[in-house]
Amino acid sequence: MYRAPVGDILFTLKSVSGLADVLAAPRHAELSEDLVDAIIEEAGRFATEEIAPLNEIGDRHGTPLKDGEVTTPPGWKEAYAKWCEGGWNSLTGDPEFGGQGLPTMLHAAALELWNSGSMAFAIGPTLTIGAIEALQKHASPELQEKYLPKLVSGEWMGTMNLTEPQAGSDLNALRARAERADDGTYRIFGQKIFITYGEHDFTDNIVHLVLARLPDAPAGTRGISLFLVPKFLVNDDGSLGKRNDVRCAGVEHKLGIHGSPTCTMAFGDKDGAIGWLIGEENRGLACMFTMMNNARLAVGIQGVGVGERASQEALAYALERKQGRAAGDTSEGMSPIAMHPDIKRSLLSMQAYTQVARAICYSNAHAIDMSQLAEDDAAKRHWSERAGLLTPIAKALSTDIGVEVTSLGVQVHGGMGYIEETGAARLLRDARIAPIYEGTNGIQAIDLVTRKLPLSGGEHIRGFISELREISGSARASNREGFTAMADRLDTAVGDLEEASEWLLAAMADGRMGEALSGATPYLRLAGVTLGGALLIKGAVASAADTPADKKRVQLARYFAQSQLGQTGGLKADILAAADAVLGYDAEALAS
């Protein structure tokens, strides 16, 4: 039974990731800490009572397609309506269009809760929020007025149509085409795949955002435009008009998130789907990029959500299930497996890594908020760079953690973990998509090394590393038992991160791009594990009282520092030494 970790979430927001900075901004003058508490408390209730029960039925039922219509699992449509009624869809939307204008940090926390409830359910509205952002920033006032209020309220949902069979990670290869019509609209033709919630019965209308090329567009990504293509055309009075020429041509049979319809969308089978340009012609990619940071963070948070759920379920099982006799157990009969050291290690790992992912994602949300709230340009730039630096880490590390933690969850359940009815395997199946979509984790690592490390000529990462050292300084200064040992571990890890960062910066400055790219994936892990350890220690330093929750934070930080931070030496060695071996890869020989 899922229990919303409201205490952990609020502590992380406030004592680890800097919520106070955000609340201090004039824009959020009316948002008090008490109000934040109340919102998270209520979101936790909704996730627990309304969303968590959906996941199993969604997994079993899937989203069958018949005659172009997709049926969502029983109870899902009703839960979505209730969720919108509760105002949860409009948290971050612009108040001008009915949104509540709350900070990204709060949205991140709520999103964790929805994803713990059901990743397959939560991903739909996440896409809508992406569409809202794109429209808020780039669409004409007419389009905004017509579409935003209903997208913000959740009366309609939105989608993102990027991928085509030949163009997954590489948008240069997009082929969908758009033709100009005489009335200023466009006609869209082409097929898109892997479209999340491309068709469903939650809402009367679906607003597709579609990347396509105009006939005279330049080749590559500079020739891509973004269009709004509604499922039903919208009359001037806001009522629905005729069906547009877009249909769902197939629903994928996936490993997990069965409740989320992943659609093949056919645009323009007849006369062309009627579309409206968003932003300028051939500037579609810029429109996409503005929303990409938030979407990547949202996927990272999926890792937090499933990790939290898996951790809770494994702990509950380990406290209940009895096997063997643990040393020190003075009770009668068999011991709960949670008392065996090897299971303790698994449970500690699950909780510590989940908290690492949470703290990194919330800190990323903080940076996104501050990049908008900061008052001067230098601060805006600083936070914008910080958001840029943290986004690939939040996305990739957290989703890898999602897979690792759910897989540990299966393992803690033993044989029962492999039985679908237990639910542990379902979490692993769900979690496995997140390292893939919204830019694979390999692409995140490349983004981190090639675009984020060099920000401000390397000075941004250097400042970031100094901040990590301040955390070990504060741990040492606390003079608490065991904290110096944690600080020592962190300092070593930060030293490894510094050395690897400088090595990569030097390699790129020398034009040894292949060497830098070879080390991208271990570098992301190195940066993420070091940052994660630092944030756990920061949380431990802030946990001065002796409540169970305080003890837990100290326990997790100590475990992570002693058991997991030692991996940074090997990661650094991998980055510095393995490039030859990676680049020397000989496909012909490997295929022999």
Next chain:
Amino acid sequence: MYRAPVGDILFTLKSVSGLADVLAAPRHAELSEDLVDAIIEEAGRFATEEIAPLNEIGDRHGTPLKDGEVTTPPGWKEAYAKWCEGGWNSLTGDPEFGGQGLPTMLHAAALELWNSGSMAFAIGPTLTIGAIEALQKHASPELQEKYLPKLVSGEWMGTMNLTEPQAGSDLNALRARAERADDGTYRIFGQKIFITYGEHDFTDNIVHLVLARLPDAPAGTRGISLFLVPKFLVNDDGSLGKRNDVRCAGVEHKLGIHGSPTCTMAFGDKDGAIGWLIGEENRGLACMFTMMNNARLAVGIQGVGVGERASQEALAYALERKQGRAAGDTSEGMSPIAMHPDIKRSLLSMQAYTQVARAICYSNAHAIDMSQLAEDDAAKRHWSERAGLLTPIAKALSTDIGVEVTSLGVQVHGGMGYIEETGAARLLRDARIAPIYEGTNGIQAIDLVTRKLPLSGGEHIRGFISELREISGSARASNREGFTAMADRLDTAVGDLEEASEWLLAAMADGRMGEALSGATPYLRLAGVTLGGALLIKGAVASAADTPADKKRVQLARYFAQSQLGQTGGLKADILAAADAVLGYDAEALAS
């Protein structure tokens, strides 16, 4: 399309894992290297042509249960019959009962091929072979004569019935009961769960080996007896008599290996299932232990099999799929993703780790063979200890590798990897059971630390470590480019292994058992990765020519040494430093 890696298998058997020692034994005088080549070649053909096509249909069809009868997937029964006709079931059986008496090394190699074809198919006969071993070693001549010829030929299949709902890893808690009948037989009552191939339509009869307690048995594992309970009673002329009182009460709905029926078996719903004692009363566990090493190795080999298949499929996809432009690609248009450094790293990891698992499993098989073939007691003891040392590593590391490599395989396929039709996700689903069954990997790690490390007072592991140092010595002596760097990496890893081993031995000698148990899982990984690196380097040293296969081996060894061996420092630190944090685990706080 799966291609049997006959060259890799034969090279590993001969040049890495010591097949020559086994062939030199008088018992195998008739087994030449040429014959080994021919057997593996033919097994590869059978696995590719007959077994590999079964897996997808098995996954979709499953094994439905109706009126107590289990139907296997279309084509599976026919493939099993063909497999038996080919003599594959009788490879290792005693010649006295129609077996071919071939060494475990050969069986291990063939088993890899069957598992690459289909884990769900291969696991059934693996259980039969376990039953054959138990009967060969412990059953009365009458039982042997009646059952062994048909089990060895594959006309009947065998099962192992250990687990009960309350007794998974802890056989002390077994409740199934046996009553003595007047005619020297027994009546068995109780329910067993997770019984692989407990019911199916491959064969006319199924021979269940069942652990149960006699009414006057001592508590705990010293009160467990092993019984033979056939599905159909067998008349003296070998024909089938009446149905025994045992039935399949349910088939599990599992994450993977859907083609393998995992059954709940009900014994004695009516008058009691008629059973025959194997070995002595209350000595059932000893009977089980004799077969456990081989069964654990067999599960380790499942990791090799799925890892190999996933590696092949990912490489084929990465050579075909084009996205983006790789540096150095001089051809037109997009590059195969196999040319991008981050994908190269994934492909190298998949192949290197699969080869690590293969080399360790074959070396384990070699030790098992030598423990039977060695001529003097000291050598027998040495090889028996070596088999004991390697078995938990082979089981746990290889099955972890199976999960890691199949998960990387999903990742290399990108979005397509998450679609079930691609097959990559199916391999991950299949692989995920292997770290759980036949003793969870946590239990393997505990076995390694508490029972295998202390063999011969720690002298066995010390000798093993010396052998690893000899490998780095030979790499250095080869004077080939890059080999000294590999040797340096290996020496560091071996030093870490040595330090951790001595620390654990000292902890256990001091009675600090909890500290030793806390480090069990990272110790197994440390030992496995170090041994794996050593065996890859041994293979590279033996690859002096310049064929593509030789180049591949050098490439994989270099990648593993430079990229992966560096993790041993962190693992050592984890073992030495994290015990306090693990043992200090406070369940109450963690559940807060």
